[in-house]
Amino acid sequence: MKKTIQVTYYECPVCGYNHTDRQKVYKHFTSHPIKVNEIVYCKICGAGWNVKARGKEAAIRKAEECFQKHQEEGNIDEVATEAFFLSHGAFGYVRKVET
Numbered sequence: 001m002k003k004t005i006q007v008t009y010y011e012c013p014v015c016g017y018n019h020t021d022r023q024k025v026y027k028h029f030t031s032h033p034i035k036v037n038e039i040v041y042c043k044i045c046g047a048g049w050n051v052k053a054r055g056k057e058a059a060i061r062k063a064e065e066c067f068q069k070h071q072e073e074g075n076i077d078e079v080a081t082e083a084f085f086l087s088h089g090a091f092g093y094v095r096k097v098e099t
Contacts, residue, residue: 042066044076046083046091 010025011018014032019025038051040059047066049059070076083092 041091042070044070044080044083044092046087 007020009018009020010022012025012029012032014029017025017028019028038056038059039048040051040056040063041048042063044067047063049062051059053059054062070079077095080092081094084094085092
C-alpha cells in the first residue's frame, strides 16, 4: 500500500479553473474572450488616452489638443525626435537633415 499519492493539476491562468487533464484546461483557457483596449495617441509625443475611460470622442479630442499644444509651442520636431528614440520608433519621427 502506498503512503502518498501525487496528482498534477493544470490551472487556467485567467480564472483559476483547474483539472488533471491538461487538454481540458487548455480548451477551457482558449474559450475566454479576448480583452480589447483602445487607446488614442498623440502622434508627436506618444501620450495616450483610453477610450473606455473617456469615450472615443473625448479621447480623440484630447489627443488632438495635445498635438495642437505642440504646434503652438513650436517644438514639434524636438518632441517628436525624443519620442521616436524613447519609444523605439513607435511614436514621433526624425527629420532627415541634408548636409
